[in-house]
Amino acid sequence: MTVLKVTNLTKTFGGLKAVSDVNIEINQGELVGLIGPNGAGKTTIFNLLTGVYEPTVGEVVFLGKNTRNLKPYEVNHLGMARTFQNIRLFNDLTVLDNVKIAYHSHAKHGVVSSILRLPSFVKGEEEMIHKAIDFLKIFKLENKKDEIAKNLPYGEQRRLEIARALAAQPKLLLLDEPAAGMNPNETKELMEMIRWVREKFNLTILLIEHDMSLVMGVCERIYVLDYGQLIAHGKPEEIKNNPKVIEAYLGEEVAHA
Amino acid sequence: MIWMQQKKNYLSMILTIAALVSIWALVDYLTSGRPPILSGYYKLNIILLCINIILAVSLNLINGFTGQFSIGHAGFMAVGAYLSAVFTQKIMIVETIAAVTGLDPTGDVARTAGLLIAVFIGAMAAAVVGVVIGMPTLRLRGDYLAIATLGMGEIIRGLVLNIEYVGGAAGMSGITQLSSWTTVFILTIISVVVIKNFINSTHGRACISIRENEIAAETMGINTTKYKVLAFSIGAFFAGLAGALHAHYFYTIQPGTFNFLKSFDILVMVVLGGMGSLTGSIIAAILLTFLSAALQDLAALRMVIYALLLILIMIFRPQGLMGNKELSFATFGSLFGKKSSTGGGEQRDGSQSN
Numbered sequence: 311m312t313v314l315k316v317t318n319l320t321k322t323f324g325g326l327k328a329v330s331d332v333n334i335e336i337n338q339g340e341l342v343g344l345i346g347p348n349g350a351g352k353t354t355i356f357n358l359l360t361g362v363y364e365p366t367v368g369e370v371v372f373l374g375k376n377t378r379n380l381k382p383y384e385v386n387h388l389g390m391a392r393t394f395q396n397i398r399l400f401n402d403l404t405v406l407d408n409v410k411i412a413y414h415s416h417a418k419h420g421v422v423s424s425i426l427r428l429p430s431f432v433k434g435e436e437e438m439i440h441k442a443i444d445f446l447k448i449f450k451l452e453n454k455k456d457e458i459a460k461n462l463p464y465g466e467q468r469r470l471e472i473a474r475a476l477a478a479q480p481k482l483l484l485l486d487e488p489a490a491g492m493n494p495n496e497t498k499e500l501m502e503m504i505r506w507v508r509e510k511f512n513l514t515i516l517l518i519e520h521d522m523s524l525v526m527g528v529c530e531r532i533y534v535l536d537y538g539q540l541i542a543h544g545k546p547e548e549i550k551n552n553p554k555v556i557e558a559y560l561g562e563e564v565a566h567a
Numbered sequence: 568m569i570w571m572q573q574k575k576n577y578l579s580m581i582l583t584i585a586a587l588v589s590i591w592a593l594v595d596y597l598t599s600g601r602p603p604i605l606s607g608y609y610k611l612n613i614i615l616l617c618i619n620i621i622l623a624v625s626l627n628l629i630n631g632f633t634g635q636f637s638i639g640h641a642g643f644m645a646v647g648a649y650l651s652a653v654f655t656q657k658i659m660i661v662e663t664i665a666a667v668t669g670l671d672p673t674g675d676v677a678r679t680a681g682l683l684i685a686v687f688i689g690a691m692a693a694a695v696v697g698v699v700i701g702m703p704t705l706r707l708r709g710d711y712l713a714i715a716t717l718g719m720g721e722i723i724r725g726l727v728l729n730i731e732y733v734g735g736a737a738g739m740s741g742i743t744q745l746s747s748w749t750t751v752f753i754l755t756i757i758s759v760v761v762i763k764n765f766i767n768s769t770h771g772r773a774c775i776s777i778r779e780n781e782i783a784a785e786t787m788g789i790n791t792t793k794y795k796v797l798a799f800s801i802g803a804f805f806a807g808l809a810g811a812l813h814a815h816y817f818y819t820i821q822p823g824t825f826n827f828l829k830s831f832d833i834l835v836m837v838v839l840g841g842m843g844s845l846t847g848s849i850i851a852a853i854l855l856t857f858l859s860a861a862l863q864d865l866a867a868l869r870m871v872i873y874a875l876l877l878i879l880i881m882i883f884r885p886q887g888l889m890g891n892k893e894l895s896f897a898t899f900g901s902l903f904g905k906k907s908s909t910g911g912g913e914q915r916d917g918s919q920s921n
């Protein structure tokens with residue numbers, strides 16, 4: 311079953327074509343990688359998928375629905391959740407509240423019930439706490455539930471973002487460089503958690519990673535982006551030996567030198 | 568879990584109720600004797616204090632908790648004040664109730680019922696104005712709301728100034744004093760409890776998440792426009808309620824009663840108390856109402872002192888007296904039990920969606 315189908319996706323910023331004629335198709339249960347050098351347009355694709363940006367040209371069909379003109383929260387309600395490359399937590403709130411907010415759209419108690427503290431409020435809020443703690447446990451954050459999010463160490467902030475995204479109970483999870491800034495041990499642990507949640511929640515995952523070797527280890531299929539265009543697509547071994555990919559990444563190394 | 572928490576807070580709740588009842592009884596005792604122990608001037612300021620608490624707490628919902636910037640709270644007050652006064656002075660709601668039910672129109676029951684209906688209608692009208700102003704402006708990011716609310720205040724003032732039915736420039740005078748210490752006190756408690764309960768629920772957290780990070784909130788499934796408009800109109804509702812109580816205690820309302828300076832007063836209370844702290848707003852309302860009473864004879868100096876106060880807060884304690892912390896009997900309890908957690912600095916981020 312196709313979860314996500316992207317056709318001719320294009321986004322221009324002024325004169326810059328950040329994303330150019332991109333086609334992507336992802337099936338239920340897949341763990342797909344999206345890689346490419348700095349500024350290739352990976353994050354822009356996430357912003358287009360989640361409704362943060364409007365495509366200049368092209369279509370995004372998610373679970374059979376065209377998401378054009380949908381707001382980010384509507385896309386989220388369809389079953390898509392994401393993390394951000396530059397962590398975007400609710401900084402001054404507790405770890406638990408961060409996760410509870412993502413569960414909000416599944417809450418059944420209304421405003422009046424909350425103001426009057428009706429039994430449905432008590433039941434609803436209690437359920438939210440239980441669910442949120444379950445997600446925190448997966449990412450080994452349950453002991454930190456009462457800490458203020460911004461006081462967490464970096465690696466834990468990244469994990470909290472994923473826990474929060476999962477609390478929205480998505481079918482498709484978009485992870486934007488989840489391992490950025492982590493040490494090799496943390497990265498390894500994180501990749502195991504990602505694989506584990508995919509099984510447990512029957513998730514489809516699209517993962518952006520800057521680091522090619524890392525993404526090779528976990529992804530079944532990889533799309534490679536360079537200057538806004540898809541330059542390759544296939545299994546990790548195919549990508550590894552693709553001359554275009556090597557050139558794109560070599561070019562970057564030369565530029566960095 | 569909430570039940571356990573609620574049991575833990577049980578004592579705190581009983582203490583709070585006991586404190587509120589004592590305050591009510593004490594003020595009632597001090598102001599209702601013949602002659603009263605405290606003069607009418609004190610009572611007037613105590614009533615004003617309650618009205619200011621409603622105003623500060625409701626503006627905090629918009630500015631402090633939801634992170635929007637409204638500077639026209641007095642405009643909503645005006646809507647509530649004028650509309651409720653029209654209902655009691657022109658439509659004669661108290662007399663109508665008395666005629667329909669056979670109650671004595673000068674009796675407490677008919678008067679209170681009339682007041683409550685007029686107050687509710689005034690508050691609802693303010694909430695509707697809130698929705699009308701909020702819907703187009705709250706979609707936009709940035710300072711549009713500030714400009715729109717500022718403009719709204721002036722438009723409402725201009726409107727009532729030119730409507731002879733509500734007295735034009737002279738305003739409405741001789742409004743029946745239907746508000747009493749008891750009704751004002753009870754409605755103040757209800758206002759604070761409603762806003763507190765809203766904030767401490769998933770809907771309130773949805774509002775707070777907008778303040779914390781609008782893009783993250785929206786991508787996590789929060790309909791940010793809906794919750795901004797909701798918070799804004801709940802805030803407007805209670806400002807309208809405060810305006811209605813004001814009109815029915817102070818006999819007169821004039822277009823100038825609800826000008827920008829009044830909005831500024833309320834804003835100073837919210838900033839001084841702490842954006843995102845209800846108890847902070849209450850403490851600041853108490854401090855500033857008494858400060859303002861003490862400066863009664865130096866009316867011209869008052870605004871200078873307010874402005875200076877605002878600047879001093881910005882420099883020395885930008886998060887306000889309470890930051891985003893709350894004070895309760897439970898807090899006092901836990902102060903002895905365990906160290907309170909560290910709090911403080913604000914973090915706002917840009918709009919780039921990486």
Ligand SMILES: Nc1ncnc2c1ncn2[C@@H]1O[C@H](COP(=O)(O)OP(=O)(O)OP(=O)(O)O)[C@@H](O)[C@H]1O
Pocket residue numbers: 323326328346347348349350351352353354355395520920
């Ligand atoms: N809102 C915006 N306005 C203008 N230009 C933008 C905007 N967002 C992204 N860009 C540009 O689009 C290009 C692609 O950016 P994007 O962030 O998608 O790259 P990326 O592949 O995620 O890179 P990185 O690996 O550094 O995260 C860049 O040149 C960037 O400067």
Ligand SMILES: [Mg+2]
Pocket residue numbers: 352353354395921
């Ligand atoms: Mg990026």
